[in-house]
Amino acid sequence: MKQTQEIQMTYSGLLPQKDGKKIVRVVFERGKDFAEGIVPSGQIEKSSGFTPEELKQLSDYLIQNGDNILTKAKEVNPLRNWMRKK
Template sequence: MPDEIKMSVSGAVKNKSGQKVVYVTFEDKERSAEGVLPEGKILKNTGFTQEEIKALEQYMISQKDAIIQMARTVNPMKAFLSDGKNSHH
């Protein structure tokens, strides 16, 4: 995977069926994709090829434990509040 792709991780949230999930965003200058764990599926894609999507899905699955651990360190309220401040200026 090229180094320019940035990955960001949401905190764990409950989806519609009440299961805890973590959203993972991959992005570079032109493209972005959003995936979900534990399924390891890309839900939204802008600009990545099918081959790249498969690689991102494999990456999410192979790194699932580490990514979920990262999500545990995310404070959703803190992220929400800092986003809220930025959008009003």
């Protein structure tokens, strides 16, 4: 990956799916570049500006750190966070 710019990662709370399973949506940003992926599958759904090799590394990161991301996503409470901004 480009070493000159830092990559920021943000993630959603747990999101229910039609099959009853839960996922977390993750966004990686580096300047104008972005990649959107899903935990636990590690699938990158959308991207712009990242090379195929970088996308593979991001996907691997999601898979390897999926349990940790899922645990942290359980603590995300959108309503509480929205109320703090008011």
